Amino acid sequence: MDYSSTAGGDMTATTLDHPASAPAAPAVTPDSHSIRPQPYPVEVDHGxxxxxxxxxxxxxxxxxxxxxxxxxxxxxxxxxxxxxxxxxxxxxxxxxxxxxxxxxxxxxxxxxxxxxLPISCYLNSVSDSLEGIVATWNENVWLASRGGGIGTYWGAVRGIGEPVGLNGKTSGIIPFVRVMDSLTLAISQGSLRRGSAACYLDISHPEIEEFLEIRKPSGDFNRKALNLHHGVLLTDAFMEAVRAGDEWVLRSPKDGSARATVDARSLFQKLVETRLATGEPYIVFIDKVNSTMPRHHRELGLKVSTSNLCSEITLPTGRDHLGNDRTAVCxxxxxxxxxxxxxxxxxxxxxxxxxxxxxxxxxxxxxxxxxxxxxxxxxxxxxxxxxxxxxxxxxxxxxxxxxxxxxxxxxxxxxxxxxxxxxxxxxxxxxxxxxxxxxxxxxxxxxxxxxxxxxxxxxxxxxxxxxxxxxxxxxxxxxxxxxxxxxxxxxxxxxxxxxx
Structure with missing residues (x-):
């Protein structure tokens, strides 16, 4: 593609005019392979x-x-x-x-x-309602379709068997995560790569033991998500329980009530063995993350609950201090x-x-x-x-x-x-x-x-x-x-x- 006139040797320079001001956003064009004129002259060294x-x-x-x-x-x-x-x-x-x-x-x-779009990844959180789950599915479809990997926090959603409505019980997060798996896989990212996503869960969530094994190709296939990546949020309290050999209480995200009790060391051993076998889940020390987030975010009362697809980003998601929902951007x-x-x-x-x-x-x-x-x-x-x-x-x-x-x-x-x-x-x-x-x-x-x-x-x-x-x-x-x-x-x- 010839942007410029030859200036001699391997050096060429673009000659298109543009006002010397802050750059305007590149125009969106109907042709996905089109390109707008270069706004600034640049000498090019093909050598x-x-x-x-x-x-x-x-x-x-x-x-x-x-x-x-x-x-x-x-x-x-x-x-x-x-x-x-x-x-x-x-x-x-x-x-x-x-x-x-x-x-x-x-x-x-x-x-x-x-x-x-020029963004690599996104981070979002799921609220504990059917409306919140469906809204996250819809958002993830749009994010994946425009070229972004996704990291989603599911820790606020109630675990399997918890009461819902008058007489109902929840089916847990795994079936909903599996739908996210299928939706993300179905979306192509600008023909450059397939959609990809990661799910994160707290170590205290009632479904943590099953969540650890969602990528293992064994057991009930209807409760597996083989294409998703997954990560676990470890707290300081859990690591202290592992060191002391104490029991660890799995609690409802809805009201904090105890749903089960497990041996902390056994749970940690299961996590490590799963990582050895599959390379995952990712591990995020979430208390450390929140204690070292930017000071102005701490002063605003914001909280980090999750990371992204590759676990290098830790930014606030969910409802913020102004009452608005955030989906973080990488x-x-x-x-x-x-x-x-x-x-x-x-x-x-x-x-x-x-x-x-x-x-x-x-x-x-x-x-x-x-x-x-x-x-x-x-x-x-x-x-x-x-x-x-x-x-x-x-x-x-x-x-x-x-x-x-x-x-x-x-x-x-x-x-x-x-x-x-x-x-x-x-x-x-x-x-x-x-x-x-x-x-x-x-x-x-x-x-x-x-x-x-x-x-x-x-x-x-x-x-x-x-x-x-x-x-x-x-x-x-x-x-x-x-x-x-x-x-x-x-x-x-x-x-x-x-x-x-």
Whole structure:
């Protein structure tokens, strides 16, 4: 796709005009493969294609490039769509094309187009009523259909056999979770991936023992949800009961009455054994999460009850202090620590990325349909974003530093202190420039973003970033076969090859 006129060599520049002001939201077009004109001129270096691996190029071709679009065209499209002005667009393009950072895959595939929305995940909660359950089903269908993974909290719904109405008894959460499983699986996300969701439940819920095994392909199939991910919320009180060998009371979410008593250690052992067998459930230490949430959220009385599909986001859901229901939003991008030496001295790099994320979030707020009203409200109130990282193990291997060494820990602390300080500074700067988010403003805090950092899995964008190590995880092997939606690829450790 030719956006520009040739300026010589590998460098090209877009020549389309756009007023030098804050970016307007990309226009929604009827054609899902269409693209609007680039709003800002950007000089393009096609020589940077050499930084991409064959695996990365195939991933981009197969899943993210629009018809006729080159790799650098994609980076221009995304940078220009979410820039403040022409210089900011140029810097963003340079950061992305040099693989200093990479936007989350929904931003890459949907930025600057009318296809889908630039949000990775959503978090919501189910209220204890049939109306609340059906409303959550409907919302999840819309969220999944527009490109989002979903994390849903079911802990407020009564367990099986509890009284309902005059003479009725509840069927429990499992049948309703199973419907959510089927609905989510049926929805395609912009032809890029199938719908995916996770369910979360408290360790004190009466159905916790059956919930632990909903992904096991044995037992009553009518009470299984084999395609859903699931997570368990552990409290400090439960962990103390495990340590002391005490009994643990399972309580009704409706009135707190005791429904059953189990041995805490046996329940914890069952949880661990299930994780060993299936890799799940996720574990969230929910008391720790709520004690470390942003101060202005604590002052407003908000509460975190769940996490998202990949469990890196913990944001308030359900009824808030104003009486409105919230569905939290994950707006993500990740820095590449493998290129740390190239960008750590750049004073505007992280600020530019935070401005980029703020514009991505505003694009979502402006364009999301009315069916996502709770998510739009939550995004508007808290403006949380998730700046993450990838490439940590690749950085260590490039310097021959053992992953579990004291030197690796030192680098870890240095890197995250730097990123955190820069992100905090950018949030305060943007609050002065654009205004604090409403949640912060209600308590007098000067913060543009309620939450700023999140360590996402980066499964796809780490492949695009030259095959750097995903997330903060170690590389699984020196040579292995990596299977993705784009095919199977043989991966060899480049740093080992240099030594051989």
């Amino acid at each position: 940077r294609d050499a930084l991409l691996t064959d695996f990365g190029k195939e991933t981009l071709r197969d899943r993210y490039l629009l018809p006729g679009e080159s790799y650098q065209d994609l980076f221009v499209r995304v940078a220009s769509a979410y820039a403040d002005d022409a210089p900011h667009a140029q810097r963003l393009y340079d950061y992305i094309s040099r693989l200093w950072f990479m936007p989350a895959t929904p931003v890459l595939s949907n930025g600057g187009t009318g296809r889908g 707006c993500l991008s990740s820095l590449n620590l493998e290129t740390w030496d190239q960008w750590q001295g750049d004073r505007v790099f992280i600020e530019d990325v935070m401005r980029f994320l703020d514009n991505v979030l505003q694009d979502y707020i402006d364009r999301a349909p009315d069916e996502m009203a709770r998510a739009k409200y939550s995004a508007m109130r808290e403006r949380s974003v998730g700046l993450g990282v990838m490439g940590f193990h690749s950085f260590l291997q490039a310097r021959n530093i053992p992953f579990e060494s004291a030197l690796a820990k030192s680098w870890n602390l240095r890197m995250f202190r730097h990123v955190r300080a820069q992100a905090d500074e950018a949030s305060m700067m943007l609050a002065q420039e654009r205004g604090p988010c409403p949640d912060a403003a209600d308590t007098g805090a000067m913060e543009r973003f309620s939450c700023k950092m999140a360590i996402a899995p980066t499964a796809s964008i780490s492949i695009i970033c030259g095959g750097t190590s995903a997330c903060i995880e170690p590389i699984p092997a020196n040579i292995y076969t990596h299977k993705t939606l784009s095919g199977s690829f043989s991966i060899r450790n480049p740093y080992l090859e240099k030594l051989l």
